[in-house]
């Protein structure tokens with residue numbers, strides 16, 4: 001909890017600031033005043049990136065790395081964002097300042113205030129008192145609340161859209177309206193308000209029916225009566241209170257019950273919507289009500305609240321691995337070929353889960369979420385699979401950008417004892433994965449425990465006459481690595497030296513050189529699979545060569561530095577991009593990459609098992625001069 005003295009001050013501020021604004025507004029009857037008092041801050045560019053993180057942030061870190069690897073260093077920099085560009089991109093700041101929709105005067109808002117245009121706010125040399133407050137903010141929220149509190153809840157953001165998105169007639173005229181459901185639990189005041197105001201400020205009023213805030217039994221005072229009082233001035237905002245803690249999934253369903261608009265949009269409570277975020281989403285649903293659509297999720301830095309974005313060339317789509325963990329990957333070639341511009345909506349095998357729009361009737365038809373799901377996790381994959389398998393389409397819409405604060409841990413308390421995520425995932429696997437569930441169960445030691453009754457969910461799938469998971473994999477996610485389809489597996493041995501390719505493949509082993517060890521025939525760190533698309537991998541780690549050492553890198557599915565061609569006649573492993581061959585050094589102490597020479601015994605490798613019938617005949621398509 002906040003120290004009492006600070007809490008009282010905060011409460012007073014919370015009440016006093018809107019009142020003061022009201023008085024000032026009435027007195028002046030103009031929006032000239034820019035008297036917002038804000039604590040002094042020093043905006044300094046910041047380019048530090050945290051490495052250790054929870055699953056969501058992990059996805060983000062991998063995203064950053066993948067972009068860096070797949071494209072170029074230059075594009076990596078673009079992803080991080082370039083403040084100068086932002087200002088050029090946003091000439092209309094002044095015009096919008098002080099106005100918040102028809103007839104409502106916004107609080108005074110300093111266009112040069114902290115965090116404006118998505119710039120980072122950094123506190124240099126905080127006093128002891130300030131440091132205490134900063135620490136408390138981190139403890140309560142797992143992001144820098146102190147910095148958030150300094151930033152206007154109406155801050156202007158850069159316009160992250162491609163020009164393509166702004167062309168005349170790009171979107172239909174008669175779009176369906178939406179209600180936006182935002183669930184929260186003890187969300188920080190300024191962050192929650194900024195979420196709400198970014199929706200109110202940047203959604204065409206006729207397309208926004210309501211914002212439904214669902215309080216999942218918060219315990220902190222600031223989101224109780226104060227929030228009610230504050231939101232009374234905004235007739236479009238409705239607050240629903242769960243009587244007891246129900247968890248994110250059930251809180252969303254609770255909010256969904258109040259939706260009157262044809263479309264439901266779900267957002268997290270620590271988001272910021274950017275200019276034009278809503279129309280491209282609703283346009284897709286207007287065209288076809290079985291389109292389920294996600295905005296691009298931009299990263300709001302958890303420490304500085306800097307807004308990071310990049311153009312549509314960097315858009316990623318959702319996938320998953322056999323731990324049933326969501327992950328991001330680059331738009332695959334087969335999808336790219338369907339589009340003439342990178343800003344067009346792209347098919348995504350899965351969604352991250354927190355931010356999306358769906359036609360309410362279609363959501364109901366799909367059986368919303370499994371009501372046996374508890375708290376959090378797995379629901380995004382469930383909705384993704386059944387959307388595709390039961391006649392819908394899931395898309396990322398690059399013209400729609402919503403920022404999200406990615407936290408590295410959950411600040412909330414939950415009862416312990418049950419592995420909720422695993423239980424949800426097992427229910428999901430039982431209902432939707434058919435025989436492929438075995439690959440997930442392999443990962444959890446076939447320890448299913450009590451996952452409850454899934455018969456009603458299976459019945460739902462039958463009634464909807466949904467397609468098979470095989471169909472989904474073949475048509476929607478052909479990039480997914482299916483362990484049973486490996487062309488080769490087991491150890492990769494060099495007979496001349498009796499050494500095998502040997503590395504652990506945990507997170508901490510990524511980005512490190514791949515090792516060698518005498519072949520032991522025990523699997524473990526010597527167990528590899530050669531995928532039909534030419535990756536040498538274990539789990540999500542791939543052998544990767546970028547010109548220096550052969551390292552382990554998260555598999556990105558885009559060939560390039562991770563593409564290997566195994567010739568089982570000469571037993572050579574040729575690297576696709578460099579055309580060099582994997583070899584063992586003359587001293588037998590490390591892996592090297594050399595000019596290919598099939599006479600060289602140091603370049604000969606044997607897979608424990610090799611099944612040439614599983615080689616994908618299309619795998620060499622984009623290979624110019626095949627051997």
Ligand SMILES: [Mn+2]
Nearest residue numbers: 268354404405
């Ligand atoms: Mn979130």
